[in-house]
Amino acid sequence: MEVKFNEEALAVAHKIIARYPEGKQKSALIPLLHLAQAEFNGWLSPETMAYVGSLLKIQAVEVYEVASFYSMFNLKPVGKCLIEVCRTSSCWLRGANEIIEHIEKKLGIKDGETTQDGMFSLKTVECLGSCGTAPMMMIGAQFHENLTYEKVDTILDSCKSEDKRKTYFDEVTVKDY
Amino acid sequence: MGKKILLEHDHVPGIQGYEVYRNCGGYASVEKAIKTMSAEAMVEEVKKSGLRGRGGAGFPTGMKWSFLAKPEGVPRYLVCNADESEPGTFKDRYLMSRIPHILVEGMITSSFALGVNTAFIYIRGEYFYIVRILENAIKEAYANGWLGKNILGSGYDLDLYVQVGAGAYICGEETALLESLEGKRGNPRIKPPFPAIAGLYGCPTVVNNVETIASVPYIINNGGDDYAKIGIGRSAGTKLISASGHINKPGVYEIEMGITVEDFIYSEEYCGGIKNGKKLKAVVAGGSSVPVLPADKIINLPSGEKRLMTYESLSEGGFAGGTMLGSGGFIVMDETTSIVENLFTFARFYHHESCGQCSPCREGTSWMEKILHKIMDGHGTLADIDLLWEIQSKIEGNTICPLGDAAAWPVASAIRHFRHEFEAYVTNPNAVNKVRHYENMNA
Numbered sequence: 131m132e133v134k135f136n137e138e139a140l141a142v143a144h145k146i147i148a149r150y151p152e153g154k155q156k157s158a159l160i161p162l163l164h165l166a167q168a169e170f171n172g173w174l175s176p177e178t179m180a181y182v183g184s185l186l187k188i189q190a191v192e193v194y195e196v197a198s199f200y201s202m203f204n205l206k207p208v209g210k211c212l213i214e215v216c217r218t219s220s221c222w223l224r225g226a227n228e229i230i231e232h233i234e235k236k237l238g239i240k241d242g243e244t245t246q247d248g249m250f251s252l253k254t255v256e257c258l259g260s261c262g263t264a265p266m267m268m269i270g271a272q273f274h275e276n277l278t279y280e281k282v283d284t285i286l287d288s289c290k291s292e293d294k295r296k297t298y299f300d301e302v303t304v305k306d307y
Numbered sequence: 308m309g310k311k312i313l314l315e316h317d318h319v320p321g322i323q324g325y326e327v328y329r330n331c332g333g334y335a336s337v338e339k340a341i342k343t344m345s346a347e348a349m350v351e352e353v354k355k356s357g358l359r360g361r362g363g364a365g366f367p368t369g370m371k372w373s374f375l376a377k378p379e380g381v382p383r384y385l386v387c388n389a390d391e392s393e394p395g396t397f398k399d400r401y402l403m404s405r406i407p408h409i410l411v412e413g414m415i416t417s418s419f420a421l422g423v424n425t426a427f428i429y430i431r432g433e434y435f436y437i438v439r440i441l442e443n444a445i446k447e448a449y450a451n452g453w454l455g456k457n458i459l460g461s462g463y464d465l466d467l468y469v470q471v472g473a474g475a476y477i478c479g480e481e482t483a484l485l486e487s488l489e490g491k492r493g494n495p496r497i498k499p500p501f502p503a504i505a506g507l508y509g510c511p512t513v514v515n516n517v518e519t520i521a522s523v524p525y526i527i528n529n530g531g532d533d534y535a536k537i538g539i540g541r542s543a544g545t546k547l548i549s550a551s552g553h554i555n556k557p558g559v560y561e562i563e564m565g566i567t568v569e570d571f572i573y574s575e576e577y578c579g580g581i582k583n584g585k586k587l588k589a590v591v592a593g594g595s596s597v598p599v600l601p602a603d604k605i606i607n608l609p610s611g612e613k614r615l616m617t618y619e620s621l622s623e624g625g626f627a628g629g630t631m632l633g634s635g636g637f638i639v640m641d642e643t644t645s646i647v648e649n650l651f652t653f654a655r656f657y658h659h660e661s662c663g664q665c666s667p668c669r670e671g672t673s674w675m676e677k678i679l680h681k682i683m684d685g686h687g688t689l690a691d692i693d694l695l696w697e698i699q700s701k702i703e704g705n706t707i708c709p710l711g712d713a714a715a716w717p718v719a720s721a722i723r724h725f726r727h728e729f730e731a732y733v734t735n736p737n738a739v740n741k742v743r744h745y746e747n748m749n750a
C-alpha cells in the first residue's frame with residue numbers, strides 16, 4: 131500500500147505546517163505524526179515515517195529518532211481498540227492492578243499484547259492526569275474513569291465493533307481562525 | 308469558604324463558552340491592559356502580587372518576566388506549560404476543560420506584557436479532548452477580536468496556537484518542552500543559557516504553567532497589592548490542589564494558601580476525611596517528586612503547631628522533616644497502604660520517564676526500580692535497603708535536569724520515615740500484608 135494522506139488529511143497537515151515561522155517547520159513533526167498514526171491504522175510504519183519526513187523535507191531517520199522517544203507513538207501494529215490503563219500511585223491506591231488483571235483475564239492477553247482477532251491491545255501506562263477519578267483507562271482518545279469491573283466489562287463489550295484508531299483526527303480538527 | 312479566583316465561576320452553566328465567560332467579566336484584563344497600561348507597569352503589578360510559578364518550582368513570576376531579554380528585531384515567545392504529567396496532578400486539566408477562556412485570556416494579557424506576538428500552549432498528548440476545547444475557545448477569541456491582527460485597534464498582533472505532546476513526562480521540564488516544540492526528542496538542555504535569553508528557536512522565551520498564566524487576569528484587573536493580600540506572606544494567592552488517593556472526596560480544590568493541612572484533609576469543604584473510616588498513614592503533598600511524610604509529620608510541624616498549606620510551612624523541617632508544595636498533587640494514603648509498593652510505582656515511573664542523557668539518572672532509576680521489585684517480591688536483603696539509599700544519594704545534584712532529584716527524593720523519604728516497612732519485607736516477606744485495593748475501595 132502506498133502511504134499518502136487523503137486530501138482532507140493533507141489539507142490539515144498543511145495548515146499545521148503553516149503555523150510555524152519560516153524555517154522552523156520541523157515543529158510540525160509531532161502533530162503530523164499524531165495525524166499519520168490516526169490515518170494509517172494506529173501505528174507508524176517505516177513507510178509512514180518516511181512519508182511524514184518527506185512532507186517536512188527531513189530524513190526518515192530523523193523522524194524515527196523522534197517517534198521512538200514518545201510513548202504515544204506505536205512503532206508496531208496495534209488492535210482497533212488500544213486500552214491504556216494507568217498503573218501509577220493514585221490509580222494503584224484505588225485498584226489499578228486489579229483492573230489490569232481483570233482485563234487480562236477477560237481478553238486473554240497480557241500487558242503489551244493484542245488479541246488474535248486484532249480487536250484489542252492492552253498497554254499499561256503512567257499517570258494520565260485522572261488521579262482524582264482513579265482507577266482509569268484510556269481507549270482511543272477517550273478517558274474512562276472511576277472504573278469498576280462492571281464498568282470495564284460494559285465499555286469493552288461496547289467497543290467490539292468500533293475502530294478507535296482514528297479518534298485523534300476526529301477530536302482534534304485544526305481550526306481556521 | 309476561601310476566596311476563589313480561578314474557579315470563581317466554575318459552577319456557572321455554560322462557562323466553557325465565550326458568551327457566558329464574557330458576561331462573567333471575562334477578557335476585562337485584556338481591555339484594561341491594552342487600553343490603559345504599559346508593558347512595564349504590568350510586569351510591575353505581577354511582581355507586586357507575589358505570584359509564584361504554579362508548575363512546581365515556585366519561582367516568582369514577575370521576576371521571571373523581568374529577566375526576559377529584549378534584543379531589537381528578535382521575536383520573543385510565551386509558552387504555556389500544559390504538559391501536566393506529575394503523578395497526582397490534574398488541576399490544569401480541570402481548569403482548561405472547565406474554563407478554557409481563563410487560560411486564553413491569561414495568555415493574551417501575559418503576551419502583551421511581554422511583548423510577544425506568537426504564543427503556544429504545549430499540552431500533553433493524552434489530553435486530546437482538551438485540545439479540542441482549547442481550539443474552540445481560541446477560535447472564539449479570534450472571532451471576537453481578542454486575537455489576531457490589531458487587537459482592539461491598538462496595533463498589537465498576537466497569534467496563539469495549541470501544540471500537542473506525545474507522552475513524555477520529561478517534556479514538562481521547560482527546556483525539554485522547548486526541544487519538543489521544535490520537533491525534537493524531549494532532552495533537557497544544559498542551562499545556562501536560560502529560556503529568558505535563548506528559548507524557543509533560540510529566541511527569548513517565557514515558560515509558565517497553566518495555573519500561573521490563569522492567575523494573571525485577576526492581578527491585572529485588581530492590582531498586584533490586592534492579590535498579595537490573599538494567602539500568607541510569601542505564599543500569596545490561591546492554589547489549585549489536586550487531591551487523590553484514599554479520601555472521601557477526591558478532586559480539584561482552589562484553596563487560599565494558609566489553611567491547615569488537617570483542615571484540608573478532614574473538612575467537608577475539601578477532601579472530606581479518609582475513605583471507609585480508616586486512619587491516615589502518609590501523604591505525598593506536592594506530586595510524586597516531593598518527599599512522602601507520615602501522618603503526624605504532615606499534620607504537625609516539628610514545633611507542635613499545625614502545618615499549613617503554604618510553600619514555607621510544607622517545607623518546614625527541611626528535607627529530613629518536611630516536604631514541598633510542588634505542583635499541588637496531594638496523594639493521601641490510608642493505614643492499609645504499603646509504602647514500599649507505592650514507592651515502587653514511583654520508581655517505575657521515573658525509570659520509564661528518564662530521558663537517558665545522564666548516567667546517574669538513567670542507571671540509578673533503573674536500579675532503584677529493580678531493587679524495589681526484588682524487595683517487593685520477597686527476595687530482598689537488608690543490604691538492598693542500604694544500596695537503595697546509596698543509589699538515590701548519588702543521583703541528587705549530579706544531573707542535567709531536576710528529574711534525577713525528583714526520582715531520588717521519594718526513595719530517600721520513604722526509607723527515612725518508613726525503614727521498618729522495608730525491613731519487614733526483607734526479613735519476613737510472608738507476613739507482609741498485600742492489600743487488594745479493588746475490594747478495599749469498592750467495599
Ligand SMILES: Cc1cc2nc3c(=O)[nH]c(=O)nc-3n(C[C@H](O)[C@H](O)[C@H](O)COP(=O)(O)O)c2cc1C
Pocket residue numbers: 359360361362363364365366368388389390391392393476477478479480481482514515516517519520708709710713
Ligand atoms: C521533570 C520535570 C517535569 C516538569 N513537569 C512540569 C509540568 O508538567 N508542568 C509544569 O507547569 N511545570 C513542570 N515542570 C516545571 C517546569 O520546568 C517549569 O519550571 C515551569 O513550567 C515554569 O512555570 P511556572 O514558573 O509558571 O511554574 C517540570 C519540571 C521538571 C524538572
Ligand code: SF4
Pocket residue numbers: 477494495660661662663664665666668669706707708709710711
Ligand atoms: S536528569 Fe534524567 S531526565 Fe534529566 S536530563 Fe538527565 S537523564 Fe534526562
Ligand code: FES
Pocket residue numbers: 216217218219220221222256257258259260261262264266394395396
Ligand atoms: S495516577 Fe493514574 S491517572 Fe494519575
